[in-house]
Amino acid sequence: NHKKTLEGKTVLITAGPTYEAIDPVRFIGNHSSGKMGFSLAEEASKRGAKVILISGPTSQVMGDKNVDVHKVTSAKEMLQKVFEFYDTIDIGIASAAVADYAPKEIAKEKIKKNDDSLTIELIKNPDILKTMGEKKTHQFLVGFALETQNEEENAKGKLEKKNLDMIVLNSLRDEGAGFKNDTNKIKIFTQTEKKEFELKSKDDVAKDILNFVESQILK
Ligand code: PMT
Numbered sequence: 001n002h003k004k005t006l007e008g009k010t011v012l013i014t015a016g017p018t019y020e021a022i023d024p025v026r027f028i029g030n031h032s033s034g035k036m037g038f039s040l041a042e043e044a045s046k047r048g049a050k051v052i053l054i055s056g057p058t059s060q061v062m063g064d065k066n067v068d069v070h071k072v073t074s075a076k077e078m079l080q081k082v083f084e085f086y087d088t089i090d091i092g093i094a095s096a097a098v099a100d101y102a103p104k105e106i107a108k109e110k111i112k113k114n115d116d117s118l119t120i121e122l123i124k125n126p127d128i129l130k131t132m133g134e135k136k137t138h139q140f141l142v143g144f145a146l147e148t149q150n151e152e153e154n155a156k157g158k159l160e161k162k163n164l165d166m167i168v169l170n171s172l173r174d175e176g177a178g179f180k181n182d183t184n185k186i187k188i189f190t191q192t193e194k195k196e197f198e199l200k201s202k203d204d205v206a207k208d209i210l211n212f213v214e215s216q217i218l219k
Helices: 035-046 075-088 128-134 151-161 202-217
Strands: 010-015 020-023 026-028 050-055 068-071 091-094 101-103 122-124 140-147 166-171 186-189 194-196
Touching (some): 010 035, 010 075, 020 101, 026 101, 035 202, 050 075, 091 202, 128 140, 140 202, 151 166, 151 186, 166 202, 186 202
Parallel strands (some): 010 091, 050 068, 091 140, 140 166
Antiparallel strands (some): 020 026, 101 122, 166 186, 186 194
16 A cells, blocks of 8 residues: 555665775675665665666665666676766665775785785775765755664764765664664754654564655655
Protein backbone atom coordinates (compact mmCIF):
# COMPACT_ATOMS: atom_id res chain seq x y z
CA ASN A 1 0.00 0.00 0.00
CA HIS A 2 2.85 2.32 -0.83
CA LYS A 3 2.02 5.77 -2.12
CA LYS A 4 4.14 6.49 -5.20
CA THR A 5 5.40 9.75 -3.77
CA LEU A 6 8.67 9.64 -5.73
CA GLU A 7 7.19 8.63 -9.08
CA GLY A 8 9.07 10.28 -11.93
CA LYS A 9 12.14 10.97 -9.79
CA THR A 10 15.56 9.40 -10.26
CA VAL A 11 17.43 8.77 -7.03
CA LEU A 12 21.12 7.84 -6.83
CA ILE A 13 22.39 6.32 -3.59
CA THR A 14 25.96 5.45 -2.61
CA ALA A 15 26.36 2.67 -0.04
CA GLY A 16 28.86 0.52 1.78
CA PRO A 17 32.58 0.92 2.34
CA THR A 18 35.31 1.39 -0.23
CA TYR A 19 38.35 -0.85 -0.29
CA GLU A 20 41.68 0.69 -1.19
CA ALA A 21 44.20 -1.92 -2.31
CA ILE A 22 47.63 -2.14 -0.66
CA ASP A 23 48.79 -5.20 -2.60
CA PRO A 24 47.01 -8.13 -4.30
CA VAL A 25 45.78 -9.52 -0.96
CA ARG A 26 45.30 -6.53 1.37
CA PHE A 27 43.27 -3.36 1.52
CA ILE A 28 42.30 -0.41 3.69
CA GLY A 29 38.59 -0.48 4.46
CA ASN A 30 36.05 0.30 7.16
CA HIS A 31 33.13 -1.25 9.03
CA SER A 32 30.28 -0.14 6.76
CA SER A 33 27.93 -3.04 5.97
CA GLY A 34 25.90 -1.24 3.33
CA LYS A 35 22.66 -1.75 5.28
CA MET A 36 21.74 1.94 5.53
CA GLY A 37 22.17 2.49 1.79
CA PHE A 38 20.33 -0.69 0.79
CA SER A 39 17.38 0.27 3.05
CA LEU A 40 17.26 3.71 1.41
CA ALA A 41 17.35 2.19 -2.07
CA GLU A 42 14.52 -0.26 -1.34
CA GLU A 43 12.35 2.42 0.26
CA ALA A 44 12.89 4.90 -2.59
CA SER A 45 12.00 2.18 -5.09
CA LYS A 46 8.79 1.32 -3.17
CA ARG A 47 7.86 4.99 -3.47
CA GLY A 48 8.08 4.75 -7.26
CA ALA A 49 11.49 6.31 -7.86
CA LYS A 50 13.95 5.02 -10.44
CA VAL A 51 16.82 4.00 -8.16
CA ILE A 52 20.52 3.72 -8.97
CA LEU A 53 22.49 2.11 -6.12
CA ILE A 54 26.27 2.37 -6.26
CA SER A 55 27.74 0.13 -3.61
CA GLY A 56 31.18 -0.74 -2.34
CA PRO A 57 31.95 -4.33 -1.29
CA THR A 58 29.18 -5.66 0.95
CA SER A 59 27.30 -8.89 1.57
CA GLN A 60 23.91 -7.16 1.37
CA VAL A 61 21.52 -8.64 -1.15
CA MET A 62 19.19 -6.35 -3.06
CA GLY A 63 15.71 -7.86 -2.91
CA ASP A 64 14.10 -5.34 -5.26
CA LYS A 65 14.69 -6.17 -8.92
CA ASN A 66 13.80 -2.62 -9.97
CA VAL A 67 16.84 -1.16 -8.22
CA ASP A 68 19.75 -0.72 -10.63
CA VAL A 69 22.74 -1.97 -8.59
CA HIS A 70 26.33 -1.11 -9.53
CA LYS A 71 29.17 -2.71 -7.55
CA VAL A 72 32.45 -0.86 -7.18
CA THR A 73 35.52 -1.36 -5.02
CA SER A 74 37.53 1.83 -4.55
CA ALA A 75 36.61 5.48 -4.03
CA LYS A 76 37.90 6.36 -7.50
CA GLU A 77 35.65 3.73 -9.08
CA MET A 78 32.69 4.99 -7.04
CA LEU A 79 33.34 8.57 -8.19
CA GLN A 80 33.50 7.49 -11.81
CA LYS A 81 30.28 5.48 -11.56
CA VAL A 82 28.40 8.31 -9.83
CA PHE A 83 29.31 10.70 -12.63
CA GLU A 84 28.06 8.31 -15.32
CA PHE A 85 24.60 9.12 -13.97
CA TYR A 86 24.91 12.48 -12.24
CA ASP A 87 23.26 14.63 -14.93
CA THR A 88 20.18 12.39 -14.99
CA ILE A 89 19.35 12.29 -11.28
CA ASP A 90 16.95 14.40 -9.21
CA ILE A 91 18.13 13.31 -5.77
CA GLY A 92 21.55 12.10 -4.61
CA ILE A 93 22.04 10.43 -1.22
CA ALA A 94 25.59 9.64 -0.09
CA SER A 95 25.46 6.96 2.60
CA ALA A 96 28.75 5.31 1.59
CA ALA A 97 31.66 5.33 4.00
CA VAL A 98 34.32 6.32 1.49
CA ALA A 99 37.97 5.88 2.48
CA ASP A 100 39.50 9.32 2.78
CA TYR A 101 42.98 8.06 1.84
CA ALA A 102 44.35 5.36 -0.44
CA PRO A 103 47.85 3.87 -0.78
CA LYS A 104 49.98 5.96 -3.13
CA GLU A 105 51.11 2.82 -4.92
CA ILE A 106 49.57 -0.64 -5.08
CA ALA A 107 52.33 -3.23 -4.72
CA LYS A 108 52.28 -5.63 -7.68
CA GLU A 109 53.20 -8.63 -5.53
CA LYS A 110 52.22 -9.57 -1.99
CA ILE A 111 54.30 -7.52 0.44
CA LYS A 112 56.64 -9.84 2.37
CA LYS A 113 57.09 -9.53 6.12
CA ASN A 114 60.84 -8.86 6.10
CA ASP A 115 61.15 -5.76 8.27
CA ASP A 116 59.94 -4.97 11.78
CA SER A 117 58.05 -1.96 10.56
CA LEU A 118 56.34 -1.11 7.32
CA THR A 119 55.34 2.32 6.07
CA ILE A 120 52.57 2.78 3.54
CA GLU A 121 52.22 6.23 2.05
CA LEU A 122 48.63 7.36 1.66
CA ILE A 123 47.23 9.98 -0.70
CA LYS A 124 43.91 11.76 -0.28
CA ASN A 125 41.03 10.22 -2.22
CA PRO A 126 38.60 12.34 -4.21
CA ASP A 127 35.64 13.51 -2.12
CA ILE A 128 32.75 12.13 -4.13
CA LEU A 129 29.99 14.08 -2.40
CA LYS A 130 31.94 17.35 -2.45
CA THR A 131 32.46 16.92 -6.19
CA MET A 132 28.71 16.31 -6.60
CA GLY A 133 28.09 19.53 -4.65
CA GLU A 134 30.47 21.49 -6.87
CA LYS A 135 28.77 20.24 -10.03
CA LYS A 136 25.22 20.65 -8.71
CA THR A 137 22.74 22.13 -11.17
CA HIS A 138 19.26 20.89 -10.18
CA GLN A 139 20.03 17.89 -7.97
CA PHE A 140 18.81 17.74 -4.35
CA LEU A 141 21.83 16.47 -2.41
CA VAL A 142 21.75 14.58 0.88
CA GLY A 143 24.95 13.78 2.75
CA PHE A 144 25.65 11.72 5.82
CA ALA A 145 28.00 12.68 8.63
CA LEU A 146 29.46 9.93 10.78
CA GLU A 147 30.96 11.60 13.82
CA THR A 148 32.55 10.72 17.13
CA GLN A 149 32.87 14.26 18.58
CA ASN A 150 31.59 17.83 18.00
CA GLU A 151 28.86 16.05 16.08
CA GLU A 152 26.44 18.86 15.22
CA GLU A 153 29.14 21.39 14.42
CA ASN A 154 30.93 18.94 12.13
CA ALA A 155 27.70 17.92 10.40
CA LYS A 156 26.70 21.53 9.73
CA GLY A 157 30.23 22.22 8.48
CA LYS A 158 29.87 19.39 5.94
CA LEU A 159 26.45 20.72 4.85
CA GLU A 160 28.15 24.04 3.97
CA LYS A 161 31.45 22.80 2.58
CA LYS A 162 29.94 20.15 0.33
CA ASN A 163 27.11 22.42 -0.89
CA LEU A 164 24.37 20.03 0.32
CA ASP A 165 20.65 20.57 0.76
CA MET A 166 20.43 18.27 3.75
CA ILE A 167 22.67 16.21 6.01
CA VAL A 168 21.96 13.16 8.15
CA LEU A 169 24.04 12.93 11.29
CA ASN A 170 24.73 9.63 13.02
CA SER A 171 27.09 9.40 15.95
CA LEU A 172 29.19 6.46 17.07
CA ARG A 173 28.57 7.74 20.62
CA ASP A 174 24.95 6.61 20.36
CA GLU A 175 24.47 2.94 21.13
CA GLY A 176 22.89 1.07 18.23
CA ALA A 177 23.79 3.81 15.74
CA GLY A 178 26.15 3.87 12.76
CA PHE A 179 27.98 0.87 11.33
CA LYS A 180 26.71 -2.70 11.00
CA ASN A 181 23.77 -2.46 13.41
CA ASP A 182 20.28 -3.05 12.03
CA THR A 183 19.33 0.17 13.80
CA ASN A 184 20.38 3.79 13.58
CA LYS A 185 19.74 7.05 15.41
CA ILE A 186 19.86 10.22 13.33
CA LYS A 187 19.49 13.96 13.33
CA ILE A 188 18.69 15.80 10.11
CA PHE A 189 19.91 19.32 9.35
CA THR A 190 19.17 21.74 6.54
CA GLN A 191 20.30 25.36 6.44
CA THR A 192 17.32 26.34 8.58
CA GLU A 193 15.89 23.19 10.15
CA LYS A 194 16.88 20.51 12.61
CA LYS A 195 15.00 17.32 13.43
CA GLU A 196 15.96 14.60 15.86
CA PHE A 197 14.75 11.01 15.64
CA GLU A 198 14.61 8.02 18.00
CA LEU A 199 16.69 4.87 17.63
CA LYS A 200 14.89 2.67 15.09
CA SER A 201 15.47 0.05 12.40
CA LYS A 202 17.43 1.19 9.34
CA ASP A 203 14.34 0.46 7.24
CA ASP A 204 12.39 2.94 9.36
CA VAL A 205 15.26 5.44 9.35
CA ALA A 206 15.19 5.26 5.54
CA LYS A 207 11.47 6.19 5.67
CA ASP A 208 12.20 9.18 7.92
CA ILE A 209 14.98 10.38 5.62
CA LEU A 210 12.83 10.09 2.48
CA ASN A 211 9.84 11.72 4.18
CA PHE A 212 12.10 14.63 5.03
CA VAL A 213 13.49 14.80 1.48
CA GLU A 214 9.94 14.85 0.11
CA SER A 215 8.95 17.63 2.48
CA GLN A 216 11.88 19.68 1.14
CA ILE A 217 11.51 19.08 -2.60
CA LEU A 218 7.76 19.63 -2.56
CA LYS A 219 8.14 22.99 -0.82
O1 PMT B 1 26.65 0.69 6.01
P1 PMT B 1 26.13 0.59 7.43
O2 PMT B 1 26.85 -0.48 8.22
O3 PMT B 1 24.63 0.42 7.46
O4 PMT B 1 26.48 1.97 8.18
C1 PMT B 1 25.89 3.16 7.78
C2 PMT B 1 26.87 4.34 7.85
C3 PMT B 1 27.30 4.55 9.29
C4 PMT B 1 28.10 4.05 6.97
C5 PMT B 1 26.09 5.59 7.28
O5 PMT B 1 24.95 5.83 8.06
C6 PMT B 1 26.99 6.83 7.25
O6 PMT B 1 27.12 7.58 8.19
N1 PMT B 1 27.63 7.05 6.06
C7 PMT B 1 28.63 8.12 5.88
C8 PMT B 1 29.94 7.68 6.46
C9 PMT B 1 31.02 8.70 6.26
O7 PMT B 1 32.00 8.41 5.61
O8 PMT B 1 30.80 9.90 6.78
P2 PMT B 1 31.80 11.16 6.69
O9 PMT B 1 31.31 12.10 7.73
O10 PMT B 1 33.22 10.73 6.72
O11 PMT B 1 31.53 11.74 5.23
C10 PMT B 1 30.64 12.80 4.98
C11 PMT B 1 29.90 12.58 3.66
O12 PMT B 1 30.78 12.69 2.55
C12 PMT B 1 29.20 11.22 3.53
O13 PMT B 1 27.95 11.44 2.89
C13 PMT B 1 30.15 10.43 2.64
O14 PMT B 1 29.45 9.48 1.85
C14 PMT B 1 30.76 11.52 1.76
N2 PMT B 1 32.14 11.28 1.33
C15 PMT B 1 33.17 11.26 2.24
C16 PMT B 1 34.47 11.11 1.82
C17 PMT B 1 34.74 10.94 0.45
N3 PMT B 1 35.98 10.76 0.01
N4 PMT B 1 33.72 10.94 -0.44
C18 PMT B 1 32.43 11.10 -0.03
O15 PMT B 1 31.50 11.11 -0.85
